[in-house]
Amino acid sequence: MAPKEPIQLPLRWEFTPQQHPRTGIVSWKWTAYSHSGKVEMQSKDAFDTLTECLNDAKQHGYQTK
Amino acid sequence: MIDPRLYQRMIEQARDYALFMLDPEGRIMSWNLGAERLKGYAADEIVGRHFSVFYTREALESGWPAHQLEVATVEGHFEDEGWRVRKDGSRFWANVVITALRDDDGKLLGFSKITRDLTERRLHEDALRQSEQRFRLLIDAVQDYAIFMLDPEGVVVSWNSGAERMKGYRRDEIVGKHFSHFFTEDDLAAGKPWEELAAARRTGRAEMEGWRVKKNGERFWARVVLTAVHDDQGRLRGYAKVTQDLSERRHTQDLQKAAKNVQEFIAMLAHELRNPLAPIKMAVEVMAKASSDPATCEAMRQTIDRQSAQLARIVDDMIDIARITRGNLVIEHAPVELGEVVRRAVETAAPAIAAGRHALEVEVATEGLVVHGDRDRLTQLLANLLNNAARYTPPGGRIWVRARSEDGHALLSVRDTGRGIEPQIIDRIFDMFVQGRSALERVGGGLGIGLALARRIAELHGGTLEAKSEGANRGSEFVLRVPLSQAPVRREAPPAEQRAALPRRILVVDDNVDAATTLDVLLRSLGHETRVAHEGMTALEIAREFRPQVILLDIGMPGLDGYEVARRLRAMNHGRTFRIVAITGWGQEADRLRSKEAGFDLHLVKPVDPGVLVSVLEQRNGATLH
Numbered sequence: 001m002a003p004k005e006p007i008q009l010p011l012r013w014e015f016t017p018q019q020h021p022r023t024g025i026v027s028w029k030w031t032a033y034s035h036s037g038k039v040e041m042q043s044k045d046a047f048d049t050l051t052e053c054l055n056d057a058k059q060h061g062y063q064t065k
Numbered sequence: 066m067i068d069p070r071l072y073q074r075m076i077e078q079a080r081d082y083a084l085f086m087l088d089p090e091g092r093i094m095s096w097n098l099g100a101e102r103l104k105g106y107a108a109d110e111i112v113g114r115h116f117s118v119f120y121t122r123e124a125l126e127s128g129w130p131a132h133q134l135e136v137a138t139v140e141g142h143f144e145d146e147g148w149r150v151r152k153d154g155s156r157f158w159a160n161v162v163i164t165a166l167r168d169d170d171g172k173l174l175g176f177s178k179i180t181r182d183l184t185e186r187r188l189h190e191d192a193l194r195q196s197e198q199r200f201r202l203l204i205d206a207v208q209d210y211a212i213f214m215l216d217p218e219g220v221v222v223s224w225n226s227g228a229e230r231m232k233g234y235r236r237d238e239i240v241g242k243h244f245s246h247f248f249t250e251d252d253l254a255a256g257k258p259w260e261e262l263a264a265a266r267r268t269g270r271a272e273m274e275g276w277r278v279k280k281n282g283e284r285f286w287a288r289v290v291l292t293a294v295h296d297d298q299g300r301l302r303g304y305a306k307v308t309q310d311l312s313e314r315r316h317t318q319d320l321q322k323a324a325k326n327v328q329e330f331i332a333m334l335a336h337e338l339r340n341p342l343a344p345i346k347m348a349v350e351v352m353a354k355a356s357s358d359p360a361t362c363e364a365m366r367q368t369i370d371r372q373s374a375q376l377a378r379i380v381d382d383m384i385d386i387a388r389i390t391r392g393n394l395v396i397e398h399a400p401v402e403l404g405e406v407v408r409r410a411v412e413t414a415a416p417a418i419a420a421g422r423h424a425l426e427v428e429v430a431t432e433g434l435v436v437h438g439d440r441d442r443l444t445q446l447l448a449n450l451l452n453n454a455a456r457y458t459p460p461g462g463r464i465w466v467r468a469r470s471e472d473g474h475a476l477l478s479v480r481d482t483g484r485g486i487e488p489q490i491i492d493r494i495f496d497m498f499v500q501g502r503s504a505l506e507r508v509g510g511g512l513g514i515g516l517a518l519a520r521r522i523a524e525l526h527g528g529t530l531e532a533k534s535e536g537a538n539r540g541s542e543f544v545l546r547v548p549l550s551q552a553p554v555r556r557e558a559p560p561a562e563q564r565a566a567l568p569r570r571i572l573v574v575d576d577n578v579d580a581a582t583t584l585d586v587l588l589r590s591l592g593h594e595t596r597v598a599h600e601g602m603t604a605l606e607i608a609r610e611f612r613p614q615v616i617l618l619d620i621g622m623p624g625l626d627g628y629e630v631a632r633r634l635r636a637m638n639h640g641r642t643f644r645i646v647a648i649t650g651w652g653q654e655a656d657r658l659r660s661k662e663a664g665f666d667l668h669l670v671k672p673v674d675p676g677v678l679v680s681v682l683e684q685r686n687g688a689t690l691h
Contacts, residue, residue: 012428019422026422050419054412062408062427
């Protein structure tokens with residue numbers, strides 16, 4: 001989901017693991033919230049590792065100025 | 066009106082008082098039954114004799130009987146207590162009242178004398194006095210215990226020599242002062258002295274151990290027994306206080322505890338070292354058997370890479386232990402942006418967080434959270450907290466990282482839904498080698514220094530690191546508080562443009578054949594020409610012929626050590642330039658200084674990162690880095 005309006009920082013970034021119900025494989029997604037708790041952005045893809053998920057979030061403004 | 070004969074009989078027959086009359090000169094004129102019982106004389110033996118026969122020789126020599134009559138004559142009355150003598154020469158303690166008798170014209174007719182035997186009371190008082198004296202001497206002779214009395218308000222009213230020896234106050238310095246003088250400031254603020262009095266008042270006796278303060282400010286560990294003292298009517302008269310100095314015993318216990326911690330640490334260290342070594346050994350065997358399968362070899366290479374990185378972390382931890390123990394952990398001082406610290410720490414701890422499948426929330430205030438300090442150490446601090454949160458939270462938990470500003474300070478917190486911290490150890494978790502549970506219950510390894518190191522780093526930044534937990538299985542939160550800085554953050558220069566590696570002639574010297582061989586293989590794979598020596602003399606011979614541009618030289622070798630080899634290499638330098646690089650396990654400042662003095666250009670500590678080695682080999686000049 002692309003941002004609909006200019007991002008209001010600070011954001012709260014959440015990195016969550018999701019386990020596939022059948023295979024049991026864990027994948028990671030990120031979500032960025034505004035301070036009011038509104039979802040501002042979400043990762044389009046699920047990632048195999050948290051590190052990849054963090055890297056993708058960086059592309060979308062996680063911890064950059 | 067009563068018959069005077071009745072009075073006469075009353076006097077004559079009184080048994081417990083000697084009642085008799087003296088003439089104006091002191092001669093005995095009458096005698097009663099009590100006098101006979103008390104003094105042993107029959108009336109016909111004593112009447113007419115002078116009353117001084119009842120007095121001791123000392124009293125007679127001082128003229129005491131005459132003095133008594135003089136006073137009674139002048140003042141009408143004289144009362145005395147003292148030893149008197151019976152007919153058989155034995156003594157008794159007497160209370161004597163002599164009253165002058167006068168006629169209506171005031172003429173002195175004589176004296177009445179009433180004597181009571183108080184020997185029993187006197188003996189009792191003497192016994193009590195002697196007992197008190199013996200007790201006082203006993204108390205005062207006790208050197209190993211401070212024994213003293215407090216009044217009901219806690220003011221010191223007595224002081225023995227043991228108290229003076231233990232606490233340093235002389236009797237005249239402390240009697241009259243409140244016993245709260247002996248308490249620490251923290252205990253005073255917590256109201257401990259008054260709590261102790263209340264406990265003793267309530268239950269009759271209070272017993273406790275704690276820090277107490279001597280006159281010179283020094284602390285000692287004391288065992289104290291406070292006993293309430295009541296009188297016959299049950300009124301509180303004060304407290305008896307007995308204090309024993311247990312500092313030595315406490316010190317011994319601390320040493321035993323420290324020794325136990327070190328033993329546990331060594332056992333844990335062996336365990337932690339074995340953990341990465343086992344997969345490395347396994348990976349090497351797999352590679353030997355499946356050398357033709359690139360995918361397997363790559364997987365094994367990655368295993369070795371990961372596990373050797375873990376070994377390197379353990380060694381780094383041990384170096385930090387040494388620094389903390391010796392108090393020489395130092396930090397850099399530069400403006401550091403906490404947002405970057407958070408990002409780096411999260412990346413470092415990502416494998417542990419991912420392994421626990423924990424959800425992670427990161428929230429960093431956008432306003433400049435800049436502190437003055439050491440970026441790498443702060444990252445290490447936060448990564449330690451995150452790793453702990455990941456390790457001590459059951460799978461599928463949640464971890465929060467938050468950074469914000471408050472009152473000129475940056476607040477960085479890590480909270481989790483983990484197993485929490487038991488209240489009884491929350492004060493000890495920042496001690497070295499403490500992990501909260503026994504070694505068998507340990508989760509996820511580690512040397513148990515993470516929090517000790519984290520708190521030390523916080524302190525070196527002028528900050529604090531505190532732990533909070535509502536108890537077991539209630540999660541925990543660690544809060545770092547450091548002063549904010551106004552200085553702008555220096556951005557790192559972008560990395561220098563990669564240059565193609567220049568092939569060099571490199572001599573590798575290491576008595577560890579495996580270490581030398583792997584380094585040789587790595588250097589050859591990078592296109593360099595190499596020679597290998599496993600001891601100093603051979604290295605010097607090869608250097609003479611091979612003319613290396615770079616010598617990678619181990620220091621700890623049998624025979625000629627690296628320092629001596631470096632000196633001889635420098636001595637045989639005939640105008641040629643070459644760089645000598647120490648590759649050693651010794652990484653203390655003193656080691657670096659010594660290698661520099663021996664002629665080394667550079668000091669690298671094992672395990673050397675291949676990237677660092679490549680960078681070193683690319684440097685054309687003889688720049689040194691010690």
